[in-house]
Amino acid sequence: MKSSLSVMFLTWEFPPRVIGGISPHVFYLSKSLAKSGVKVHVVTCDFPGAPSHETLDGVEVYRVDSYKSPSPDFATWVYLMNLNMQKEAAIIAARLRDKIDVFHAHDWLVATAGIGLKHVFRKPLLVTMHSTEIGRRDGIHTSAERMIAETEAWLTYEAWKVICCSQYMVSHVKWAFGLPSDKLVMVPNGVNLQVYENVRKQDLKSFRTAFALPEEKLVLFVGRLVYEKGAHVLVNAIPKILEKVNAKFVFVGSGYMKDQLSTVVRSIGLENKVLFTGFMDEESLMKLQCCADVSVVPSLFEPFGIVALEAMAARSPVVVSDTGGLSEIVEHDFTGVKVYSNDLGSLAWGVTKVLLDEKYRNGLRENAYKRIREKYDWDKIAQHTERIYESVLGEYSKSFWA
């Protein structure tokens, strides 16, 4: 049955603007929702070369001025960007005259825009909390961090329902903001298997040679080079792994720890075994994921762990920290290997185990692929999300706002 629902997504990133995991999440969720008949209007930040309005597989995408004037700091920029986003979203929503049923905000980065729109249009606001400040920073240490944490608390307070991508995040968000259980709902992240299938069909031998020698195993890390992602744990484990296996370690992504990490690599004389690629375009990244003999996700804090799911879709075996959402995605010894978080000995053990045993490696690949096909399909996730919208609108229709 075709739905007549209409939702407005607010997100600070949407392809081609890709900063973290919110961008692919919103991209695939909106497309799958549109497929089942939900009208989705995405309001997001502009990006050089991307049109200010386009229709993508039924999804209306609006890119608004993301405030290019200099801002004193990142958090202030976020609030200034929200001012423009809210204004443009108000114009779009007003033009559709009562056609937006639900506002759906993705993370605190669009908190003020979402909260304002809720009140001026008197429509329900939903939020997906992709992460939290207290989790990212492992505690609150500065005024800026506290301000962001309080903004997150305010956003979850104003939201009708708070969606989290893992059971771990449900309990974390509930603890962080003191929310009642019935306000929280778990909807997993998904992964698009088809795009990886298409990449796998290509001959990637010559592509691989740009990253590793044929006799080297390829160990891949994908993520921002920031503390919470634990790249430093993998860097510190490299000598231990090299004692047993000949491998090349490729780090994709950038972040404030990049200089520090390359200094460590230089000082232990492993420049010929480690490659920092910086940010990589999506096509090359998918190819590299398909080439990886093992994908490592050594996060210290991980709300979900989409990169592990992507690696599994690329049929790369995974070694992950037993933490956060990763604990739920990976079944130890069956769909991947789980190691102790922030423990280089344990990480080295896991990586070595996978690299030394080809049969074991292939078993993990097959089991993981089967599992994600059952559980992390975007169409199923979109249907689940649509049911949440419907139940919220059912409650809303009995309220004095309706």
Add this chain to the structure above:
Amino acid sequence: MRVIIFTWEYPPRIVGQLAEYTSNLSTQLVKNNIETYLVTYHPYMTGMTQEPNGVKIARVANPVRTHIGVLTWVLTLNQEVERAAANIYYQAGRQIDVIDVYDWHFVPAAVTLKNALGVPFVYSVDSLEDHRSHGANAPFNMAIKSIEWLGFYEAGKVTAKSEWMRSEIIRIYQTPKDKIQIITSSTSNSISDVLNVYRQAVGGGAKS
């Protein structure tokens, strides 16, 4: 006519001259049979009250308590201003004729309400960032100036307190001269000038 005044200071919270000015203005408006609402900030005296002078006041606090500067404070407080104003709007049967916003602090809320609900606004200028910061052009000052610019651009009408201020607004923001009306609080007919500006803003600024 039904009017909402936005001001970041109002008695008993007095920071500068705006508190007294908006208090006198709202009293005068009620005397002229204007249904007058006012939305302002107070750290804890929140909610709707009716003053002895007949003005209905909604005070809002900032849901985010910790801040790194006046910009983040203002840009989070605006959603509460929007909420209070939207509550007035819906309770009044979706009919607010004009919003009168004093200085840049609540310009974001006025802009959203205009674009979302079609309520026009008057931007009343007491002072400008260029003068307050002695022409400083640091990112912080430029951000405030960008909000002031948004106010001049989106407002149906602008009021200034002197000929000099009007020329400064034109110099810094290139606002059309006929968009700016001078309201001097010293003249006895200033309230009728204010009402004139309101009427022009309601009519899209076209009529005089």
